Amino acid sequence: MMKVAIIGATGYGGLELIRFLHNHPEVERMDLFTSSEEGVIFSSKFGHLLNIQDVPLQKIDYETLMKYDVVFASTPSGVTSKLLPPLVGRGPKLIDLSGDYRLKNLQDYEKWYKKEPAPPEIIEKSVYGLTEWNEKNIKEAAFIANPGCYPTAVLLSILPLIKNGLIDPSFLVIDAKSGVSGAGNKPTKMTHFSETNENLSIYKINEHQHIPEIEQAIEMFTNVKATITFNTHLVPMTRGILATSYAPVTNGVTTKDLSECLLETYKKHPFIRVITDADTIGTSRVKGSNYCDVFAKVDERTNRATIIGVIDNLVKGAAGQAIQNMNVQMNLPQTTGLNVVPLFI
Amino acid sequence: MMKVAIIGATGYGGLELIRFLHNHPEVERMDLFTSSEEGVIFSSKFGHLLNIQDVPLQKIDYETLMKYDVVFASTPSGVTSKLLPPLVGRGPKLIDLSGDYRLKNLQDYEKWYKKEPAPPEIIEKSVYGLTEWNEKNIKEAAFIANPGCYPTAVLLSILPLIKNGLIDPSFLVIDAKSGVSGAGNKPTKMTHFSETNENLSIYKINEHQHIPEIEQAIEMFTNVKATITFNTHLVPMTRGILATSYAPVTNGVTTKDLSECLLETYKKHPFIRVITDADTIGTSRVKGSNYCDVFAKVDERTNRATIIGVIDNLVKGAAGQAIQNMNVQMNLPQTTGLNVVPLFI
Amino acid sequence: MMKVAIIGATGYGGLELIRFLHNHPEVERMDLFTSSEEGVIFSSKFGHLLNIQDVPLQKIDYETLMKYDVVFASTPSGVTSKLLPPLVGRGPKLIDLSGDYRLKNLQDYEKWYKKEPAPPEIIEKSVYGLTEWNEKNIKEAAFIANPGCYPTAVLLSILPLIKNGLIDPSFLVIDAKSGVSGAGNKPTKMTHFSETNENLSIYKINEHQHIPEIEQAIEMFTNVKATITFNTHLVPMTRGILATSYAPVTNGVTTKDLSECLLETYKKHPFIRVITDADTIGTSRVKGSNYCDVFAKVDERTNRATIIGVIDNLVKGAAGQAIQNMNVQMNLPQTTGLNVVPLFI
Amino acid sequence: MMKVAIIGATGYGGLELIRFLHNHPEVERMDLFTSSEEGVIFSSKFGHLLNIQDVPLQKIDYETLMKYDVVFASTPSGVTSKLLPPLVGRGPKLIDLSGDYRLKNLQDYEKWYKKEPAPPEIIEKSVYGLTEWNEKNIKEAAFIANPGCYPTAVLLSILPLIKNGLIDPSFLVIDAKSGVSGAGNKPTKMTHFSETNENLSIYKINEHQHIPEIEQAIEMFTNVKATITFNTHLVPMTRGILATSYAPVTNGVTTKDLSECLLETYKKHPFIRVITDADTIGTSRVKGSNYCDVFAKVDERTNRATIIGVIDNLVKGAAGQAIQNMNVQMNLPQTTGLNVVPLFI
Missing domain, CATH: 3.40.50.720 (NAD(P)-binding Rossmann-like Domain)
Structure with a gap:
């Protein structure tokens, strides 16, 4: 205890x-x-x-x-x-x-x-607390730097594909969207209901502080140096991040290859769910929970992959992953205290 | 098990x-x-x-x-x-x-x-499953009619005050507001996003089917026959009911009397929380949880009480109360499996 | 010009x-x-x-x-x-x-x-600028006090019925709901997106500063002294006020009487639209426009009227009515510059 | 007339x-x-x-x-x-x-x-009715095919840059986001309030029918053949499209070059507004109006451009542009009947 x-x-x-x-x-x-x-x-x-x-x-x-x-x-x-x-x-x-x-x-x-x-x-x-990719170091760590919300959604979806050479990281475009709770609890013009509601906006264009964090983690976990394009959008909802990443696929790579890579990478990780078939993927899938849902698909017209990562920014993107890391440090099952079912609506 | x-x-x-x-x-x-x-x-x-x-x-x-x-x-x-x-x-x-x-x-x-x-x-x-008011019968029941969402929010807030003679039920006006999930999962014009979003509406004016349920329960639990005015509004949000009830108070009754009556009534009931001091009361207090928060205040200008009941319509107003009733039937603590903390945001 | x-x-x-x-x-x-x-x-x-x-x-x-x-x-x-x-x-x-x-x-x-x-x-x-009720004075006025948003929605719907003796103002309960723009453009905790979104709340319980304005106007325009119960709710949307008022009807008064009174009162007023038949009435009816839609119905079970007034709080509840008053002062048709069609969605 | x-x-x-x-x-x-x-x-x-x-x-x-x-x-x-x-x-x-x-x-x-x-x-x-790019043909046309909502936002923002050779269309990634009204007025699961609200989703992944329309128009107006990656997201709001496009810039091209190209292209077009400096750009800028706001910026770390187009999908993306086309056909000023100010909130 x-x-x-x-x-x-x-x-x-x-x-x-x-x-x-x-x-x-x-x-x-x-x-x-x-x-x-x-x-x-x-x-x-x-x-x-x-x-x-x-x-x-x-x-x-x-x-x-x-x-x-x-x-x-x-x-x-x-x-x-x-x-x-x-x-x-x-x-x-x-x-x-x-x-x-x-x-x-x-x-x-x-x-x-x-x-x-x-x-x-x-x-x-300090040890970077992207649990699924750094478990061994986290177990020993006295000081954990818990990942940012955007990096968590992005990295969990793209790292397996980069590491396994399925996508070409030299032209990686990441278009991320977040609910407003990511901006914290301090009232500002940007979080003022009347101006945020019914208003989708792009902000910090090309200047979000999560850019170096993502690039550092790509190198840390895959030994690949990537220079990413990364933008962030504010969505009129409270919780949720959906990150859509785009990259050319390596010669001949298919949707099946991408899915299998994700499934294999995460087969023992209780909080990462691989979606293999979907017409639509939304943030409500993970609402209130510590899940990160990932998906990847090749557009055969262009030989580019569309890669999706979805989290609740306040849970897997913050407090949930922090507790998951604590569980690892304390030799508890990762799911201890975190096995809530997503609310969906 | x-x-x-x-x-x-x-x-x-x-x-x-x-x-x-x-x-x-x-x-x-x-x-x-x-x-x-x-x-x-x-x-x-x-x-x-x-x-x-x-x-x-x-x-x-x-x-x-x-x-x-x-x-x-x-x-x-x-x-x-x-x-x-x-x-x-x-x-x-x-x-x-x-x-x-x-x-x-x-x-x-x-x-x-x-x-x-x-x-x-x-x-x-069938036994009416308003847990806090019918526990003894629920314990023995083979068949439970779980209460409606609106009646739950209304009854839990007004029953103690009627039963203890603090308000006059002969002019009881109940103005209830609900999130859209109460309308269920079937797509209709009334639940079509573009027409529901940014639109507060009143519906079924004076004709909501929960009217007889509320009147029946008032009589069942307080022996008072009341003819209520009850209206329902659709709020552009997913979860939550806030019911605002109005009634004249009995001679000399103060806000303190109302609060104490609520506190006394519910002192052993884990899911009913009595608010005794508040500038603002919202549905986010109970979001995702089985709590019902209640509040009552006398307007000294008019000698009328404003009485508030707040629930998550899908939890205390439906599934949560159903499980609470199951717990009672099965001789489990009422909170078994239900002690989640409200999400707030 | x-x-x-x-x-x-x-x-x-x-x-x-x-x-x-x-x-x-x-x-x-x-x-x-x-x-x-x-x-x-x-x-x-x-x-x-x-x-x-x-x-x-x-x-x-x-x-x-x-x-x-x-x-x-x-x-x-x-x-x-x-x-x-x-x-x-x-x-x-x-x-x-x-x-x-x-x-x-x-x-x-x-x-x-x-x-x-x-x-x-x-x-x-100063002349109180409730255009439809004070046109003669407004025409002569050098100084206009434009009405509050809530009073506009409330007064336009109830004044005809009080003035014509169709409802009993001695038990008048007004339950009003507003979008968040009524709180202005200053970021505060109460207007912070994450805490306002998905949260219906009641605020300033029995203490809203529009109470004396409504009571004063009732007396000014009908010579009736009423002591009202008035509460206000914050709805997670930007624009719109819907005020639901409740009062006993005078002996034998029917829904038809109420509708005819409203129609007769407003027959020459371009911005007041009387709804005579409706299952549902929402704020989207008037969105972005200077209309005020009004409706009244008798609940025959209780002999009480449910009376609805709907406006866009920023237009008929503020800027639109101000321009309407300017038009009156300047001897222009009231609709000059204001005849936009509501957006609905 | x-x-x-x-x-x-x-x-x-x-x-x-x-x-x-x-x-x-x-x-x-x-x-x-x-x-x-x-x-x-x-x-x-x-x-x-x-x-x-x-x-x-x-x-x-x-x-x-x-x-x-x-x-x-x-x-x-x-x-x-x-x-x-x-x-x-x-x-x-x-x-x-x-x-x-x-x-x-x-x-x-x-x-x-x-x-x-x-x-x-x-x-x-039939003549493709992208007014700003096809005015001469529209003037003569008996039959106009009014553009799709997404193509309008995308094309107006990227066409000048492609036509003037400032960006490389061989790797053009377009990530578009739309309010729900784009899905029309027919109630479906995808537009059901409880499941759409608080849920940002990607849909028709790589399969949206606006893909060939955009590619056709790029070729029609710039003589460049591009194979685009295009995805669409459903945002929990009613109106508005924001399209974020990404492409490498041609050697040495700066943000200033992009802005000047946009300004020059649209200097005589009343409905296209070029944003030259912004921290944040949102759909509320154009709400309810026929404006299309465009913006472009070079990320100097990556030599890629981020290009934004913002419209009200129901106005410039549908009815507004249709009327603008009618005005052109009828030799009226393009703004006739369309010069409303955006609502903003």
């Missing part, structure tokens, strides 16, 4: 951690920490947790935090970089949901995040 | 039964039955259940159905009335989610449903 | 004024004024106006503003009270879209708006 | 024709025709047209139809192919909104539409 702490519980990542950890059979205690709202009863801020989480937020205190088995940081990029270092090597397994410890190259972080990077010695030791 | 069968699994009520029963710790086996799609692999119709429910739909066969501990009927009103009678008294506990066995007065059924009623002898024996 | 100025053009009311005035055949010039964004090219803020409104915002300057024929103030309540007084009696017709000049009783304003009221001598002279 | 007829007025294309033609200053008469609902009062089916279009639908009768100046066919693909031939050359200008007369190659039609093609001699004479 474990004691877990969540720093930054009031964000959407934090709320999803609570949703799953509350019923996690190996978690005997879960406490919530904050930098600014000490003493506030959590359910008074989040009415859906009435009678479930009627405890006060605690002040971030390293002496206290050291006593937990696992500490999740669900604070924004630029915050965790400063917040977590004092806890490193002091006891708890650390799982960071921000982008602060993912990029091994500090210049990349500075360029894409336009913030000061985290301490290099911690970045070096 | 139990074996359960679901008839009508392809409806939204059926899908929610699957979502919860799949992880119910006392259910060792769950099978799905259909009148028209025998042999169809369930997950080929509902992709969100890939790798979860890859079994074929079975033909409705009474000899087979008799062997289950519990049979849920999630077929539409007018269908269950004919479908279930052969199973009555033949073994399984029966839980019907339709409106066919709720109204004790056959003329009411004919008038409001404009269909032929179910056999009177079964209607007579 | 007229010159018009808009103060507060960046709010949703302002944007709708621009949408209609841009094509108004009697407006030869329209300029936009701001307190804080002088010099900003309007279409750089609002891309939908590219090539349409590529002009800079001008600084609010009374000498300049005096030269316009009409000045619309679309600034928030609490701002207009201070902003407009220097312009009163200096030339332009003034039309204020805020709540600052509607309530004749200063204590009411202080109590419900919790702000300092506007100068009493201006409030006294 | 013109007399116009609409066949298929009950579809969404038809409703939008009515919305604009009702206020078109050169249309003195507009009549609605139907194959199956003769005599039905139009506003009894579509409440938003109450007091606006209270006329009965007329039976399709060629003798009658011949007397109109313009006949719009807004019937589905597979229907117009049979419906219009008897009217060809009999008087009225014909404008068909379906896909039946767009593809010059009959085999393409059969392959992609899986229906019997229209008579070849009419297809041959």
Whole structure:
């Protein structure tokens, strides 16, 4: 049985951690920490947790935090970089949901995040938590950099095909679409209902900070250097990411080859579901769950593949994968506390 | 451990039964039955259940159905009335989610449903499954008529106040609002995205078939005869019911009196949460969960109460309450298999 | 031909004024004024106006503003009270879209708006701009207090029935529902997409500042003093208000009586459409247009009327009615510049 | 002044024709025709047209139809192919909104539409109504095949860049996203609110019937043969298409080159707006209007262009462009009856 702490519980990542950890059979205690709202009863801020989480937020205190088995940081990029270092090597397994410890190259972080990077010695030791592709390292890791939402959907769908040489990564175009919850819980013009509703938009054109993360992971897991085109669209819905990737296929590769490669790669991975036949694939397939559904098909007119990855951005793209990583670290079955059925509607 | 069968699994009520029963710790086996799609692999119709429910739909066969501990009927009103009678008294506990066995007065059924009623002898024996108000009878029941979605939200919020004489039921106005999933999974003009989206509408003005159900239940549980005004609105969202009820309060009754009455009534009921202080109350509080949140406040300018009941129409308003009733019948804790945290977003 | 100025053009009311005035055949010039964004090219803020409104915002300057024929103030309540007084009696017709000049009783304003009221001598002279009910006064008015969105939908539907004694205003319950644009363009938690989407909520329970406005107008136009119960709900859609009102009918009054009263009252009013037969009535009927659709029906079980008023809150509930009032003041046909067909979807 | 007829007025294309033609200053008469609902009062089916279009639908009768100046066919693909031939050359200008007369190659039609093609001699004479690119032919045309919604958004954004050799069409990936109204008004599983809402999906993967139309038009207007990858996504909103296209740029081409090419191409075209600087571009920019907004940017990391086209699928993608074509045919300014300001929200 474990004691877990969540720093930054009031964000959407934090709320999803609570949703799953509350019923996690190996978690005997879960406490919530904050930098600014000490003493506030959590359910008074989040009415859906009435009678479930009627405890006060605690002040971030390293002496206290050291006593937990696992500490999740669900604070924004630029915050965790400063917040977590004092806890490193002091006891708890650390799982960071921000982008602060993912990029091994500090210049990349500075360029894409336009913030000061985290301490290099911690970045070096951090393990990239794409569970299905890094399980062995995660098992040993003291510090996990949980992947971004877009990279999770993209990488899980394209990595097997790149690794097995079925697609040509030299012209890889990734067109990703996300629900609005990915933008977090801070009210902004971009998340203002009247202007977001009934409005599909493209944003950060060619400039999304997940670009270097995807390129780094492609190289890390397949030894292929790819320069990707990656764009992101904001969809008027709350949850879900669908990433559509396009690449030429290698000579003679068929839809069947792609499907078999995906099936073979993921045959022992409970959260990756390979779709082999579909007219339509939507984000509702995975809503509220930790599944990532993947699909690939060759367009025989053009010899290009259309590759789909679908996740719930808040679950497999954030809190769910974080708990999955915790399970791996703790030698628990990956599905522990995560085996919920998607809501669909 | 139990074996359960679901008839009508392809409806939204059926899908929610699957979502919860799949992880119910006392259910060792769950099978799905259909009148028209025998042999169809369930997950080929509902992709969100890939790798979860890859079994074929079975033909409705009474000899087979008799062997289950519990049979849920999630077929539409007018269908269950004919479908279930052969199973009555033949073994399984029966839980019907339709409106066919709720109204004790056959003329009411004919008038409001404009269909032929179910056999009177079964209607007579059926127990109205408003769990919190009928637990003793449910425990003994072989046949449960699960309440309608609107009646659940309305009754749970107003019954304590009527029973304790705090509000005057002679001028009770109930203005209810529901997400679109309440209309079921059959595509119609009323549920056509382009015409439902961005369109709040009132429908079945003064003619909703849940009117006699609410009036019957008020009398059943409080011995008060009320003639209610009840209207229903279709809200452009998928899940959730919020019912706003209005009634004059009895002399001198305050908001505190209303809150205390609700708290006292429901203090031992895990799924009813009493809100005592709120600026805003929304359906997202209970989304995906079996909670019903209730609230009541006196408007001192008018000496009238505003009473709110909020549920997820597919859970506490359908499948969740059905499983809660099964738990009661089976002497399990009510929360067994149902203790999920609301999704909020 | 007229010159018009808009103060507060960046709010949703302002944007709708621009949408209609841009094509108004009697407006030869329209300029936009701001307190804080002088010099900003309007279409750089609002891309939908590219090539349409590529002009800079001008600084609010009374000498300049005096030269316009009409000045619309679309600034928030609490701002207009201070902003407009220097312009009163200096030339332009003034039309204020805020709540600052509607309530004749200063204590009411202080109590419900919790702000300092506007100068009493201006409030006294201001004319309440519910066009269909106050046309004669509007024609002479130099200062118009444009009605609130909720009051417009409510009053237009209930006033004829109260005035003609068909309903009993002593138990009048008004349950109103609005799209999110009514909350304006300032990002807040309440308008944050992820928390507003898929969430129907009730807010300001019994405390909405439109309550005294409705009661004042009922008395002003019917000489009846009513104490109303009024609640407001936030619907996950952008535009539209549907107000459902409930009241006992006077002895023997039928649905036909109600319909005929509405038809007779509004027979010469181009923007009020009386629905006489409907299973369902939704806000999409009036979307983007200046129509207000009204409907009333007697529930013969209870002898209570259900009365519906539907508007686009940004048009008939704000900018459209303001222009309609300007047309009246300027002796133009009411429909000038406003005869757009509703979008429906 | 013109007399116009609409066949298929009950579809969404038809409703939008009515919305604009009702206020078109050169249309003195507009009549609605139907194959199956003769005599039905139009506003009894579509409440938003109450007091606006209270006329009965007329039976399709060629003798009658011949007397109109313009006949719009807004019937589905597979229907117009049979419906219009008897009217060809009999008087009225014909404008068909379906896909039946767009593809010059009959085999393409059969392959992609899986229906019997229209008579070849009419297809041959039909003029493709992409107004900005085919104005001269449209002016002379008796029969116009109005472009599809996706092709309109795609072609208007990419044609200038292909024609001027700024992008390499040999690897052109087009990822398009549409609101649900593009699927028409017939209730289906794919347009069922509960399953469409909160669900972004890809559909007809690599198999959309607009593929040959886009390829044909690229060749027709630029003399370049391209084999495109084209996919379509269904976005949970009603109106709007955003097409994101990707292609390598020719040596040394910059964002400035792309912008200038677009600006130069469209400098005299009132409905095409070139965006030269944007962080975010959304469909709300054009909502309800006939604008098409275009944008292009070079990603200097990859030397690939990201090209955006945004339209309201029901306006510039259907009814609006049809009326624009009528205006050209009738020697009216293109904007006649179409100069509405986008709604934005």
